[in-house]
Amino acid sequence: MPPEFYTLLEEIQANDFVIVELNLFLDTHPDDFEAIKQFNAHAQKSMKLKVEFEKKFGPLMNFGYSYSNYPFNWVDTPWPWQV
């Protein structure tokens, strides 16, 4: 895969990790307004990053959370363990 694949993917992984951390934190601190603002900001950034990634490298998610090209490119490699 081209270097840009890894750069963009890592940016998504870093941003999504922040979301996971904030999500677990908010599960036990549901009244933390600042954390909720950060959570929503990173969720928005995640959507933008994934639109950019998917335009270049195909769908990230199954079952309708990503659009498909023709032919159906969800089934294309690489799968995560092949990267």
Add this chain to the structure above:
Amino acid sequence: MWYYEKKLQYPVKVSTCNPTLAKYLTEQYGGADGELAAALRYMNQRYTIPDKVVGLLTDIATEELSHLEMIATMIYKLTKDATPEQIKEAGLADHYVSHDNALFYLNAAGVPFTASYIQAKGDPIADLYEDIAAEEKARATYQWIIDQSDDTDLNDSLKFLREREIVHSLRFREAVEILKDDRNTKKVF
């Protein structure tokens, strides 16, 4: 329901083909305190735990599945180029004659996964204490594997996973406090 995302939670690189290390990592794949046990334990406890901690169990169970995928990726990458001789030297010939290079839910000693590794007592405090213990045991196992590994690329990913066990343990401890507070503020009907 669940959706799949075609990415790992955290990148997994390995420096060299190393089936011995793959054998050790199997402990976190199909072992008593491994990622499969963790995901199944939390997912199953959700149905009878108080509403206040269902979200936490759902989210940690889901994250554990992504860790299971990371461990699988490590084992796959460490063994995919191994010759039958290297497999044998690593003590994996017993595995090889039944599974070739396929992954399977075993612990490091080759014992198949069993549901008796996990519990659901219906008692929320008992369940959460088990979850805290499970996270601490998994953290310790990651440490022992890191101690046995000289693969710096792999250790980077293992340190990430070790850290996640600490965070999960902390969140479960907070969940216990939430339930205790809730119990103590009850409530005249």
